[in-house]
Amino acid sequence: MRKPTLHDVAAEAGVSYATADRVLNKRGGVAKKSQTRVEAAIAKLGYQRDITAANLSRRRLYRFHVLLPNAAGGFFASLRQLLSEQEEAQRKARQAITITPVPPFDPTALALEIDRAVGAGCDGLCVVAVNHPEVSAALGRARAQSIPVVTLVADSAEGDRDCYVGIDNRTAGRTAADLILLSHRRHAQRGLILPVMGSLQARDHAERYAGFCEVVADQMAVLPPLETGDDPTRLNQLLTAALAAEPGITGLYNLGAGVPGLIAALDHRGSDNIAGRPVVVSHELCNATRKAVADGLIDAVIDQKPAQELSQALAALIALSDGLALDPTAGQITPAVHFKHNMPPQPAAGPNKGA
Amino acid sequence: MRKPTLHDVAAEAGVSYATADRVLNKRGGVAKKSQTRVEAAIAKLGYQRDITAANLSRRRLYRFHVLLPNAAGGFFASLRQLLSEQEEAQRKARQAITITPVPPFDPTALALEIDRAVGAGCDGLCVVAVNHPEVSAALGRARAQSIPVVTLVADSAEGDRDCYVGIDNRTAGRTAADLILLSHRRHAQRGLILPVMGSLQARDHAERYAGFCEVVADQMAVLPPLETGDDPTRLNQLLTAALAAEPGITGLYNLGAGVPGLIAALDHRGSDNIAGRPVVVSHELCNATRKAVADGLIDAVIDQKPAQELSQALAALIALSDGLALDPTAGQITPAVHFKHNMPPQPAAGPNKGA
């Protein structure tokens, strides 16, 4: 027995195809009686609209807007790069993706771009959230027009979006804590840990920090975190000073950006005996962290796998605009943990061949 | 400008739709001249067949056969469970998946089931490979009929399959090594490590072992591996004896199955001071390893994320049967590393609601 079609539903309900269609697509102008009969038939037959046929008929193009912070270099730059590489492939799947760079941490600018995307016609939004009433309001306006919203990397309030795709930052902080505990595993002396972060205001940093402290606090001493604003220069200065002031530091958790500053401060100390240097755990696999791991300056890197995040975000948008229920694991990303000897190969950075 | 259709291609090539179709679908009976003109037109217009329309027209059903070892409990049991849960969702996507249990490590039985699946009509095979000429031959027969073959979890020779979906076992072994190195990081004394494995004959075990040794060998002493045949009882016996014989062991790498035996042997030693106990790294997140980590008997678990493997394997089969080029990262799975404080929630084991 093949999949039931809308014709089958109409027959089962004893109405015409047109009426069944009116119910299915909520076109209105149907008597309540017919409405219920059609719905009953749909339930009875287990009818599922054939989305491919529907899309074919509609000449559907999924128009997705992705708003990414335009921070130069680093994590978001590689995200933008990845996305533009995927663009061609997505086009084949009837997806037209518009990438809009947005000033980072600027709620007004982000809200403006959200409204603009909605105005320009859009079937789905993918946004790196900034927690702010203006942004919430703009996302609310989008969702009021039933435009699906997916937050990427940084989440917003649950009511603001349909799905969050990214790592659980609290768990990531706990992972870092476990790594540092492991490094002190066979060590009698109590550890002294220094967290290094961009800002306690940034929700993702705050969550990582909280998760980290939850686990580490009762087994080790944790110094007050350095807040660097993700600025390498400032990070270098603060960290150099802190290391000088506290020679007993046995571990560092760098949970934000500004890795070059971290490296400068660590490198400066010279490469005396490895066992004596603090254990260093950092986030995000990039050129800087790769090199630092290879050089033995960073012990472990927690990576959120931007490529996978992107494809899951787009998949979620498609599912949402098809009106499918998201399975609960849709947005979950398990971060990868990398060390000196299990580094994945550097992805080829070459642009697409051909015109 | 919208996507070009096959009609556009025909017009561009100056032939009829029928001829363009004959070329596109290799029906034969076309003059070489027309053939090249059509191909040139396809290239010029960048024509891409609309797969959704094609599938609609063909009433296509992807009939995939998944052959999984029928080992009771443990890793493959959870794989089978996952797969049957996904079945309903896949059906919506025009996929009919047949799960066939196969005796583990039995090349003849596996080859037989492969041939049977091919005979029964099949558009794609997903197999946990066993390296053996009989299996290679059966896979070769399948591929001779241009049935795509994906190996899952355990790879076969490169020529036998189109794609391998799973972790890189050598890299996983290196990850385990890095974890153990990290645990000895702040430790002056040279470590003494005992590897515990199912069999050196199993390719995945051998690869993990090799990767592990590559990294660890020059910094620590590695004892000859225990070969347990993945049997918990035997593992318990061998390990208990080994721990008694070598009280100086500082680390264990359990790279196969039989975790309950591992736990019995470790538990038996009593929970004296944690710092004194060997560091334990194991594979596969399951009830046994979860509990052992919670109890502090296992320090880290490397998991290959069976759910993700399955969905990637099916995605690869679809891409292959659509004749698309696989992107090179299609089969790559980055294993997750879990510790006591970053355990993911136990997935709900409930069956699908409704009939």
Next chain:
DNA sequence: CATTAAATGATATACGTCTATCATTATCAC
């Protein structure tokens, strides 16, 4: 009962591809 509005049915076209049939034209050997 007549009048108007609401609900429904019947039907046609389109989306882009696949498949099949049949008529037409080109090509070859002899």
Next chain:
DNA sequence: GTGATAATGATAGACGTATATCATTTAATG
């Protein structure tokens, strides 16, 4: 040139849905 074969063109129906039009039936109102 004749006949046979190969290549091509023209066309129609199907897949399941979306969308629109128009005619018809049903219900509501006075």
